[in-house]
Each structure stands twice: as structure tokens, then as C-alpha cells.
Amino acid sequence: MENQTNLLQQRRFKLAELKRLGYDPYPRRFGYSHTLGQIRKAFEAASAAELEEKKEAVRVCGRIMSMRPQGKAGFIDIADGEHRLQIYVRRDKVGPENFELFRLFDIGDIIGAEGPIFRTRTGELTVAAACVHHLSKNLLPLPEKWHGLTDIETRLRRRYVDLIVNPDVRAVFVKRNRIIKEIRNFLDERDYLEVETPVLQTIAGGALARPFATHHNALDINLYLRIALELYLKRLIVGGIPKVYELGRIFRNEGISAQHNPEFTMLEFYQAYSDYRDLMDVTQEMITRIAEKATGGRRVKYRDHVLDFDSWRRMTLKEAVLQFWPDPGTKPEESGLADVETLRSLARSVHAPFEMSDGPGKICASLFETVAEDRLIQPTFIYDYPAETSPLSKTKSGDPDTVERFELYIAGMEIANAYSELNDPAEQEARFEAQLAARDRGDEEAHAMDEDYIRALGYGMPPTAGEGIGIDRLTMVLTDSPSIRDVILFPLLRPEDPTA
């Protein structure tokens, strides 16, 4: 702590020196001629002789990343987070007064420089400073230049420092932005209308999850932060908007892990006159295009795997259970996956969790998660889910226990979830009643009754299919990121210990 105080004092002293010498320590603006990227683009190809002939003067600015002083001269590297550029400062070029200013510079300071572009003997593109400017002071020293900042906790808590010293971090978030832009392009081209629906809701519906609770003072009502976008978007389908989407933050009061952050970004899109099979085709086209645009190809490295977006698979949930069954000796017949007793003994044999109150559908879903989910590395649609776990989905014709629903798995993670939307208000009401019964039995994540949503269906909703895509997880897959924290700039952490 003492040392940090010393470092701080030294830098504060230099700040005072700037003032004493008549400089504004925090000037208001700096007019630059080029960004560092523009410098690279404009001059990277030019030879030393060409640059020498043109002597093109530039004004550039950025943060000092390293300094190599040499008595009456010195080199500094500045960076803007993406590009670096070397500045060469000579006392006989900038003059004694400006050279004194240069000598007050610290690594981490924000500075400007003006002068002609040239190449050093070693070929490095460099600004030969005619004058340097101090733009902002670094009081807290940056991490060292070799190992940088690696401590995960510090990187997340001080993401600004992480971004300064770890260029890969910025690249991830640039790619995340490209993914989101490409989603909008894809949907906008196809005439989906982007909308915004309430984050604050009196009933947190559309998914099975525990919500965050809050309170509105003037109305004196309890509210929840939304756990899904679904029910409002389907109200808009009722309202006659046949293709609609929202890209927004949702909030779930659940555990935190490498795949879960309490707030995360979801795309949900709905289209009338379609069913879940139509959405599989749309999804395959959309995800393949995004992968290609964001990564430059259809084969994408993810950890130890190469994901191939040219070979998608489709299989039912039951087929997946059978295909990935670990022990040939106990491998069940497909018919056995409908009988509760058989399912219970199968679940015990592979240590799949279940409750005695669970029906066959729920146990079958548990079997899937235990034996198949991790193995679904290549893009795979798993379809036909048990009705028990899907209160908003339409059942398959002739099979009331199965719903028209699929999930997309990539790299062992659930990336998307879609279904043919239940649009029969009477059946929807009955499904909500069944969820209320589950809630009474202690299931905190069971869906709440939403009378207004039933009423909306009462006005008539066309046959509709809808889908949610987890943007954070999709970004993980396309940026080779092992943790969701790598693709969220400021993931939720406990507050720092104030006594530390």
C-alpha cells in the first residue's frame, strides 16, 4: 500500500509539474489527422524512401504503452486499444521546452504527437515528433508489459484495464457486435419488425425461471424484471404484426456459472403461419451466415473442436438418448422411453436426477441432459420435447404428450429454443392451471397464470412459431470463449470486500 502511495505521489507530483510549467493538465480536445488504424492503412505499404520524399505530417494521439528513453531522445509506443504506433522524440527536433514536457510523460499517459511519418532503420513506421502534447495523466500504473494482466478477478472488476492491455478482449467484443449486427441484417432483410417490450412486468412469464423482484413507488405495486420476451411478442402477433423480434436483456435470479450470468441477452423472433420445422430451416441459415460473417469461415475452432457449420444434424430427443446411451448392455428400446417405471430404472443406471412426482416426459428430458447434451458438439437440432416441460408449446398432432419444440445445441451448450406456439386459449389456460398446481407443490420456477395473455389468445392468434437464441452463448461459440464472462463486459460479481 505504501508503495502504491509512493507511485501515486510521484505521478501526482508530475501532474503538479505540468501545471507549474503552464500546461493545462486536462486539456479539452486534440484535433488529430489520423487514427492509428488509419496511419497503418495509409502508410504501411510505403517504403522508407517514399516516406522520406513525401514527409507527410500527421497528428496522432493515444495511450503510452512503453517508453525507451535515450538521453536527449526517446521512443514511445502509443496505442488506441487496437493499433500501436511508435513516436520518436528528439530534443533537437522538438526543442528544449517541449522535451521537458516529454520527460514528464509516464507509461499510461494519454498524449498527442505531430510530425512527419518515416521509417526507422529497423523499418518501424514512426512519427518523427515536431511537438508532443500531454492530454491526460495516468496516476495508477498499468500492468507490466510482458505478462500483462492475467488475474481473472482483476480483469473482470477493472475491465477498462483489461481492455487497455489485452487486445484480444477488444476483439471478442468487436465480434460480438458483428454477430448482433448480422442478426439484425438477417431479420430486417426478411421484413421482421424490431420492437421493444416491457422489462418491468407484473407477471414474469414466458420461461420457467425465478425472477428478480422490485417495486414501483408511485403505483405501489410489486414488479419483476422480465425472464423472457415471449408473451409480449406473441401479443404483437395477435395484434397483426406477422413477423416480429426483440433483441434485449433478460434477467433470471438463478445461479452463476461459466454458462450463466444473471442478466443476459436474448433474441426472440416470432413468425405467423409457420411451425417449428420452418424455424429449423431459418435458424440453420441464420446461424451459418452469422458464423461465416463473424469468423470468416464455416469451420470454427472452439476449444478442442472444429465446429462445422456445413454439417448440421437433426434428431429427436429420444433418438439422442438412444444414440448416446453410454452402456450397450443397458441400452433401452425406444418403446421403453414412454414407461415411467422403465425410465426411472434407466435414470438410476446413469445417475440422471429425477423426482418421484416427475412424469415420463420429465425423466426422459433428464436422461437426455445426462447422456447426450455434452456430446452435441456439432450444430444439432434436438426436437420433439415432452409436453410436461413446455407449457407454451403446441402438441404434436395425435400425440398430446409431445410438443412441437426444438433446441439447438452447439459445443454441448443449448444455444436456441423454439416451438410451434400454443394458440388455443382454452388449452393454454389448462396448461397454466397445471403449472399453478406444480407451483403449489413447491416448484418455484413453474409458470404463473397470465390472464391477459389468455385474453389476447381469445382474440385469435394465427398459427405461429417462435424462437429464442442466447446471444452470449452464441458469442462464446464463435469467439472460442470458455466462459460467459469472456463475452460480457461487466459480468455480475460480488462487491469487493471494503476491508481488503
Add this chain to the structure above:
RNA sequence: GGGCCGUUAGCUCAAUUGGCAGAGCAACUGACUCUUAAUCAGUAGGUUGAAGGUUCGAUUCCUUCACGGCUCACCA
């Protein structure tokens, strides 16, 4: 929430069985006008995450707590 692991200088890391807390970079002073992990000489920097305990002596062993990582549970 459970289990395991971690926390030492601003950053990255050492420290023998429990026996003087150290290095590199950053910083400070000096030298150095084409360096790029610049170089050379010197200096300073520590309540070892916090609080207790055992001990002649604790970075090291024990207990509790804080924060983080991995993992399981839950979920997307």
C-alpha cells in the same frame, strides 16, 4: 448452496522440514540522439487477503471469515 483449489511489492511469479520475505518488469537517481522485452550503474518499494490459534519463531501448520477460479446442483 456443496466439494476442491487459489490469494506474497503496482503487475507476473519465487521462498528448502516451521528459521533473515526475494526476482523480473514498472517506479526513482544518473549515463546514453534509430530504440522496440533498449542497454548500463545505483536506489527505494511488503501488516504475505482479514481475524484468531499452535509455536522460542508462521508466507509455511490449524480454525473462522472475505473474494475469486474449477466443479456439482439449478438454469439458458
